[in-house]
Amino acid sequence: MAKANMTPTRNVMPTQDPLVRAHNFDEVALGYSEQTAIDEANRCLNCKTMPCVDGCPVKIHIPEFISKIKEGDFEGAYQIINKSSSLPAVCGRVCPQETQCESKCVRGIKGESVGIGRLERFVADWHNTFCTEEPVRPESNGHRVAIVGSGPSGLTCAGDLAKKGYEVTVFEALHTAGGVLVYGIPEFRLPKAIVAKEVDTLKKLGVKVETNVVIGKTLTIDELFGMGFEAVFVGSGAGLPNFMGIPGEALSGVYSANEFLTRSNLMKAYKDNPDTPIMKGGKVAVVGGGNVAMDAARTALRLGAEKVYIVYRRSMEELPARREEVEHAEEEGIDFQLLCNPVEILGYRNPEDPRDPKNGFVTGMTCVKMELGEPDEKGRRRPVVIPGSEFTLDVDTVVMSIGTSPNPLIKSTTKGLEVTRWGGIVVNEDGLTTREGVYAGGDAVTGAATVISAMGAGKTAAKAIDEALSK
Amino acid sequence: MYKILEKKALNPTVVQLQIEAPLVANKARPGQFIILRVDEAGERIPLTVAGVNPETGAVKIIFQIVGSTTEKLSHKEEGDYIQDFVGPLGVATHLDGLKKVCIVGGGVGCAIAMPIAEALHEMGAEVTSIIGFRNKDLLILEDEFKACSDTLRVMTDDGSYGEHGNVTVPLKEMLEKGEKFDMIITIGPLIMMKFVVATAKPFGVPCTVSMNPIMIDGTGMCGGCRLTLNVDGKKVTKFACVDGPDFNGYEVDFDEAMSRGRMYFGYERHKHEETCNLFKKEVQ
Numbered sequence: 001m002a003k004a005n006m007t008p009t010r011n012v013m014p015t016q017d018p019l020v021r022a023h024n025f026d027e028v029a030l031g032y033s034e035q036t037a038i039d040e041a042n043r044c045l046n047c048k049t050m051p052c053v054d055g056c057p058v059k060i061h062i063p064e065f066i067s068k069i070k071e072g073d074f075e076g077a078y079q080i081i082n083k084s085s086s087l088p089a090v091c092g093r094v095c096p097q098e099t100q101c102e103s104k105c106v107r108g109i110k111g112e113s114v115g116i117g118r119l120e121r122f123v124a125d126w127h128n129t130f131c132t133e134e135p136v137r138p139e140s141n142g143h144r145v146a147i148v149g150s151g152p153s154g155l156t157c158a159g160d161l162a163k164k165g166y167e168v169t170v171f172e173a174l175h176t177a178g179g180v181l182v183y184g185i186p187e188f189r190l191p192k193a194i195v196a197k198e199v200d201t202l203k204k205l206g207v208k209v210e211t212n213v214v215i216g217k218t219l220t221i222d223e224l225f226g227m228g229f230e231a232v233f234v235g236s237g238a239g240l241p242n243f244m245g246i247p248g249e250a251l252s253g254v255y256s257a258n259e260f261l262t263r264s265n266l267m268k269a270y271k272d273n274p275d276t277p278i279m280k281g282g283k284v285a286v287v288g289g290g291n292v293a294m295d296a297a298r299t300a301l302r303l304g305a306e307k308v309y310i311v312y313r314r315s316m317e318e319l320p321a322r323r324e325e326v327e328h329a330e331e332e333g334i335d336f337q338l339l340c341n342p343v344e345i346l347g348y349r350n351p352e353d354p355r356d357p358k359n360g361f362v363t364g365m366t367c368v369k370m371e372l373g374e375p376d377e378k379g380r381r382r383p384v385v386i387p388g389s390e391f392t393l394d395v396d397t398v399v400m401s402i403g404t405s406p407n408p409l410i411k412s413t414t415k416g417l418e419v420t421r422w423g424g425i426v427v428n429e430d431g432l433t434t435r436e437g438v439y440a441g442g443d444a445v446t447g448a449a450t451v452i453s454a455m456g457a458g459k460t461a462a463k464a465i466d467e468a469l470s471k
Numbered sequence: 472m473y474k475i476l477e478k479k480a481l482n483p484t485v486v487q488l489q490i491e492a493p494l495v496a497n498k499a500r501p502g503q504f505i506i507l508r509v510d511e512a513g514e515r516i517p518l519t520v521a522g523v524n525p526e527t528g529a530v531k532i533i534f535q536i537v538g539s540t541t542e543k544l545s546h547k548e549e550g551d552y553i554q555d556f557v558g559p560l561g562v563a564t565h566l567d568g569l570k571k572v573c574i575v576g577g578g579v580g581c582a583i584a585m586p587i588a589e590a591l592h593e594m595g596a597e598v599t600s601i602i603g604f605r606n607k608d609l610l611i612l613e614d615e616f617k618a619c620s621d622t623l624r625v626m627t628d629d630g631s632y633g634e635h636g637n638v639t640v641p642l643k644e645m646l647e648k649g650e651k652f653d654m655i656i657t658i659g660p661l662i663m664m665k666f667v668v669a670t671a672k673p674f675g676v677p678c679t680v681s682m683n684p685i686m687i688d689g690t691g692m693c694g695g696c697r698l699t700l701n702v703d704g705k706k707v708t709k710f711a712c713v714d715g716p717d718f719n720g721y722e723v724d725f726d727e728a729m730s731r732g733r734m735y736f737g738y739e740r741h742k743h744e745e746t747c748n749l750f751k752k753e754v755q
Contacts, residue, residue, distance in 0.1 A: 360730030
């Protein structure tokens with residue numbers, strides 16, 4: 001084995017040139033080569049205490065898989081990851097590793113942590129490219145489990161149970177499986193072919209995927225039990241988008257981030273001459289500072305916007321999006337309007353002609369400047385309006401990316417399912433709801449969070465379902 | 472994939488399809504809607520359910536050819552399949568306790584109003600139906616309405632059939648004569664519903680309207696179908712897909728809904744022309 005690589009900095013992730021990628025939907029990060037992956041793997045000191053594993057919501061055996069990369073046994077590395085994660089190619093791309101596994105890495109103390117996420121992605125891509133072995137469907141144990149929603153929590157729960165021999169059916173409301181991985185996260189950050197491949201792997205393990213079924217409408221949870229399912233996992237995801245409640249939010253050209261991204265990603269409005277329309281070009285303001293806001297802003301740019309603003313009411317330090325996404329956005333030329341908050345969206349109205357086709361469309365957004373005041377109970381400094389700081393951004397499209405509230409469909413049609421004041425499904429530490437046999441996880445429980453935390457919840461519930469049904 | 476069991480042209484631009492979708496047929500109630508995609512690259516469009524047959528698993532939809540997607544759908548024949556069909560979505564029309572109801576339908580909106588009229592008739596309620604069309608050629612479902620209405624008034628804008636005038640004319644006349652409806656349920660173009668509400672207002676009759684905004688997922692995710700209600704002087708945002716499609720007509724901001732409905736007007740017109748040209752080429 002090679003000697004440990006003591007270079008303080010990690011291997012750089014090759015990316016498409018910012019000026020080129022700002023105009024296409026191809027993936028931004030290009031992935032490590034075999035040589036780079038081995039070199040990066042050699043930066044891992046294989047600590048006995050494995051602090052990185054503690055930082056991983058699904059407890060991937062990180063030093064173990066990295067050791068396999070050092071040996072050049074990439075398939076072996078994949079098999080180790082696969083024991084803990086059903087979606088490695090997805091996680092390697094969208095996990096906030098810098099606040100999870102990588103934040104605990106010993107190498108991070110005197111330099112940069114090992115690029116664990118990049119290595120995970122390398123291993124998963126290597127497997128998807130070179131492995132021809134089909135996953136083997138385990139023998140059925142005769143128990144049937146229904147999964148509501150095919151997003152990260154549902155797919156993880158389905159995968160874990162299928163591997164144990166459960167007969168799993170996933171019900172998806174939309175026409176394509178993948179949940180937020182297909183409607184929310186853009187192609188340039190997570191190619192849809194990768195999601196399709198992961199879903200396909202689950203199907204080979206025996207998981208059935210029924211699209212176009214809305215649980216709570218087409219079928220209820222009670223009916224699922226009547227059909228012979230012994231347990232149900234609800235991973236129905238985040239729901240209705242929040243709006244600010246300022247004047248002008250109903251104007252044409254104002255989108256929620258969910259709608260804007262769904263049009264582009266799921267409905268393929270980014271392609272030439274799509275059936276589903278989307279406003280392309282012009283000047284765009286995205287309100288919010290999360291990963292979803294970064295995705296919306298960078299999508300707008302790729303759709304042909306001449307100028308894209310991120311409008312966020314706190315400073316760069318508080319901005320919740322992943323560092324890498326913010327850096328990528330900045331490189332691509334997104335204009336960050338920080339300490340800035342919208343107060344009104346302005347629209348066109350021709351007083352002479354009520355039939356003027358421009359009527360009702362956005363012409364600008366009035367904002368105020370903010371400064372950070374005293375910290376609130378969570379320790380975050382509260383933004384305060386600077387009096388007299390009003391100004392107008394000249395924009396044609398506004399995308400509101402300020403969070404969501406849980407989907408109301410399931411709670412309103414399921415008796416005995418307790419929800420919190422803000423609508424999240426109440427669960428215990430095993431993911432069990434207040435209704436026997438019904439488990440839940442992901443954004444439906446926590447409100448908007450990350451892909452990996454949803455996967456962690458799917459995993460926890462799968463374990464609990466297995467324990468309950470194998471009694 | 473979902474099979475087209477039966478196809479019928481109701482007039483030159485309105486088509487009725489029976490689609491095989493047993494799960495939807497089992498559940499759908501008057502006022503609810505479905506979302507469909509014609510083909511793999513297709514957009515998702517909402518259409519209100521015009522009737523179901525749980526025995527055969529058929530769901531009836533009636534649509535007007537207005538854009539590219541409905542154009543493509545109108546070229547599908549019996550035995551063909553459409554890509555996606557999901558539902559029933561939205562909340563069913565609240566009919567409990569209604570004894571005397573006036574149904575006001577306009578154009579293709581009559582297709583949605585009809586199952587509601589039928590349900591009320593079956594419940595034993597007294598049903599007055601006013602259905603309006605631009606002209607005689609666009610008339611649909613007259614016999615069906617006749618069968619389930621105690622009183623039926625057919626209106627055309629140009630007087631080429633039935634009575635001459637808007638649907639609000641007989642409505643106003645009846646209200647002025649002292650007809651006491653428990654509820655007016657109106658379904659049709661936004662501008663028509665706006666005027667039905669305005670006509671009913673001085674008489675204080677409760678008025679339910681069925682909204683049909685632009686939608687994508689239809690399950691409470693995208694927020695595209697939002698509309699503003701004025702509830703006791705306060706503006707409230709509601710989502711037609713999960714809170715509707717029915718709303719209290721006195722609360723709906725119709726002008727805003729009309730403005731939002733025009734958002735993609737230019738794009739859609741262009742797209743429709745393009746689709747028509749494609750079909751013309753195929754014929755040649």
